[in-house]
Amino acid sequence: MQSVRVLARRLVPRTSNASTSTARLSTKSGAREEELLARDPALSKYQSTKTTVQRIQLFGDFLVILVAAGAVYEIAYKVQQRNAAEAQDAKKNMESQITVEQR
Template sequence: MQAVRSSIARRLVVGQSRGMATRSGAREDLLLEKDPALSKYHSVKDTVSAIKRFGDVLVILVAAGAVFEIGWKVQERNAARAEESKSAVASQSAE
């Protein structure tokens, strides 16, 4: 059974790795050539990566701010609970 599976797998992989059987024609070659009219439009790969990096940093800052805010709220709530428990203990001892 294992031999049958490996045979089928090999056929699938070989079938996918084959290239095109025909060569491109003259029209396709002309379409793939560099166009001098487009030379004024430079590559924006560096700009796009800088914007992505800025977005990543911004997401990290927002997440860090949210975590800080949650921690601050928890700390305030715990302090308020401690204060309430102190006042409750003080009122019970005064009675």
């Protein structure tokens, strides 16, 4: 019954002025903050452009996918080798059992 009350409270629209109490408080930045946020012409040659950043991110994503694919391939290859070795060992064991039984 209590869960129904909780649901009802969530579904009923609020008519009170609760939204005004949670409003964002805005304060003006001081002179020091404004100075720190201002563009510095000496650093302009080090700032990246949007397309360059996107290209670097794309290249990084490609490298991650490439490394992950290589790791998956290597794991699959090693599992295949292990399975082949186990099959060969099982075949040798069967052959040795057959020769022992024939004696």
